[in-house]
Amino acid sequence: MFKSKRYDDETLKHLQKVQLMMLKDFIKICEDNDITYFVIGGSLLGAVRHNGFIPWDDDIDVIMFRKDFEKLDKVFSENPSDKYHLFNVLNEETYHYTFARFNLKNTILEEWWAKQVDYTVNIFIDIFIIDKIPDNNIKRFIHRWRCFTLNQMVLYSIIKHENESKIKEIIQQTAYYILKIIPISPMTIKKRCIKSYTKYENIECKQYCDFPSVHLMPIYEKKDFFPLKKVKFEDIYVNVPNDYDKILTRLYGNYMELPPEDKRFRPAPEKLDFGEY
Numbered sequence: 001m002f003k004s005k006r007y008d009d010e011t012l013k014h015l016q017k018v019q020l021m022m023l024k025d026f027i028k029i030c031e032d033n034d035i036t037y038f039v040i041g042g043s044l045l046g047a048v049r050h051n052g053f054i055p056w057d058d059d060i061d062v063i064m065f066r067k068d069f070e071k072l073d074k075v076f077s078e079n080p081s082d083k084y085h086l087f088n089v090l091n092e093e094t095y096h097y098t099f100a101r102f103n104l105k106n107t108i109l110e111e112w113w114a115k116q117v118d119y120t121v122n123i124f125i126d127i128f129i130i131d132k133i134p135d136n137n138i139k140r141f142i143h144r145w146r147c148f149t150l151n152q153m154v155l156y157s158i159i160k161h162e163n164e165s166k167i168k169e170i171i172q173q174t175a176y177y178i179l180k181i182i183p184i185s186p187m188t189i190k191k192r193c194i195k196s197y198t199k200y201e202n203i204e205c206k207q208y209c210d211f212p213s214v215h216l217m218p219i220y221e222k223k224d225f226f227p228l229k230k231v232k233f234e235d236i237y238v239n240v241p242n243d244y245d246k247i248l249t250r251l252y253g254n255y256m257e258l259p260p261e262d263k264r265f266r267p268a269p270e271k272l273d274f275g276e277y
Contacts, residue, residue: 005268007058015123016053018104018277019060020234022125025084026062026102027238035071037064038225038239040128045248045255052234058266063128063210066201069100072127086127089154089190094118096158096186098151098193099212100127110271113159123274128212130220131197132205140207143199147211150193153179157186218250 007015030037039047041061046054064072069088076086087101094117095101103122114121134140155161156175163169179189197211208220224246230237231244241247248255258264 005270006265007268011268011272012056012058014274015058015272018107018123018274019125020053020236021277022084022102022104022123023060023233023238024236026125027236029075030068030072033071033075035064035068035075036228036239037062037068037127038228038241039063039233040241040247041251043233043238044240044244045252047231047233047238047240048244048248049256051232056264056266058268060125061128062125063130065130065208066132066198069127069129073100089194090187092119093187094158096155097212098154098190098197099129101125102127104275104277106275107277108271108273108275109269111269112162114270116159123272128210129197130208130210132200132203133207133209133219134200134203135206143196144209144211144217147193147196147209148217150189150196151211153189154186154193157189216251218247220247 027037029035038044039061040063042054042057042059043061046052046057073086073088073091076084083105085103085105087095087103089095089098089100096113096117102125104124105122107123108120109123110121134143152175156172157179160176161169161172163172179186206221208222210216210218210220224243225241227242228239229242229244231240
């Protein structure tokens, strides 16, 4: 799990080129089907600070509200693509994330956990999903931590983790073995998790949460995203949240300041195959 392998410049540039192709195709699917997306995380930072990829970044992150994601999921369910497939937590038995992935078929991007799942890990775009969260402070606290717990259970019901911190590793592997012993399937845990995420979907709420972003579980308001803005990303323009400054400041602090040079890298995957691309 502990990766120190780094990309060579040519490979990283090739990966970014393929992902940009994927992003263009993803945007077209969204626009053709009246689906609203936003770039988020490092992709939002790259758009704002670099007008494209962060030079050392190796992935793309987008985010959308639950209703938009359900429309996207329906598009792929009803019109399977020869080029892409969409993973969500419920349509692939051993997929262990509760965000979705837009995958490029016939490619390989093998992460450390790849041998523990029953599918080939492709080059992907991560799709985070925003759900409503109750306005009442006590209900919101309880709901966030119930969702966090279920999210962790999904992870540990499928993947056996290793960790640089031995204490964390003991906790994670204990959870893994307990969930293997108890008579409840990972799919049952997944269904309970998504049911919890969407508990307030039909209730009027002012705030929203990105539950799959388990380390932060950031809370948003609609006004953080709308009216959306457009920012240059390489040779296209992408949707960004209206108050991207607020979001980036919360994520990265002084986000316009570059990190130290020794932090300007992403570990390379264990195996990378571009297929025909």
